[in-house]
Amino acid sequence: MLEDILNSKKCFKLVCAAGNEDAEEVERLVYLYSMAGASFFDVCAKSEIVDAAKSGIMKSCIEKDRYICVSVGITGDPHISKARILTEMCKNCAECAKICPQEAIIFENKIYNVKEKRCIGCGNCIKTCSHNAIELYNIEQDISTILPPLIQKGIDCVELHACGCDDFEVFSKWEEINKRYKGMLSICIDRSNLGNKAMVNRLKKLLISRKPYSTIIQADGAPMSGFDDGFKTTLQAVATAEIIQNENMPAYIMLSGGTNSKTAKLAQMCGVNANGVAIGSYARKIVRDYIVRDDFYTDTYVLNDALQIAKKLVDDTLSYIGENNG
Ligand code: SF4
Ligand code: SF4
Missing domain, CATH: 3.30.70.20 (Alpha-Beta Plaits)
Incomplete structure (x- = not known):
């Protein structure tokens, strides 16, 4: 179960990007990272993209403990x-x-x-x-229209990007998601429009309707900024997670937004006990040259080289997250 992976701090989430509607790319990314040991895949809330992610998982021949999350946003959300x-x-x-x-x-x-x-x-x-x-x-997203076919198809989590200034839109979309989906939910939040206090207050209000540990809080340091692999790039993700951790909310914490190969190590050094790490821009960038090749699926050398790169990122990340036992 997804909860077991989060509890054991073995959750590597590959973010394919909430706006990425390129089914071929999503299938290849999910296939590669599933073989590399990622268990959670964040994709655009469209039927054909969920199908592509499922196909990637199937092709990797590892269907146990592989979970799909669809992301929805509010007006103005860059995602x-x-x-x-x-x-x-x-x-x-x-x-x-x-x-x-x-x-x-x-x-x-x-x-x-x-x-x-x-x-x-x-x-x-x-x-x-x-x-x-x-x-x-x-892109306008009407939850009542987009969610039902995805739920019917079989997904494992719905994520709301709850970063905007419009409280009404955030809470009404959250209510609509809660009404329609009974499984694990995720709240992706950052401090770009909210100060520390406003972010925590919003999270506490969003969690009122949730059972303990039925929600992931995705601490989004700096959205879509993880193109570089430095500690500085990932600093905001760890800092945001620490603020959330200090509130002891009954939810899982996932690091995201500017995450890279240094994220889990920095979290460990700072005593931040996340349940997982979501990596998007950086994880996609390091395998991009392989993913776009025509012979990606057919040339064993190409595939093995890509797999080694992806596996190192997943293994290193999980080894540091796993060392945080608090
Ligand atoms: S960067 Fe150059 S090519 Fe691109 S939109 Fe601006 S002017 Fe046009
Ligand atoms: S740089 Fe980013 S926002 Fe601009 S076209 Fe490319 S993906 Fe889209």
């Missing part, structure tokens, strides 16, 4: 936003295409465009464009 290039402002300099971690920006018919399915809303392109030619737009 469910997409970038769009304003063609009339674009100078075709290609800087955005070079920096996009998803290779989502392509040059076609003499203009640069964003492939919506591949975009994860990280905003890197916006920071790079010196001509203000890129904007983010939000």
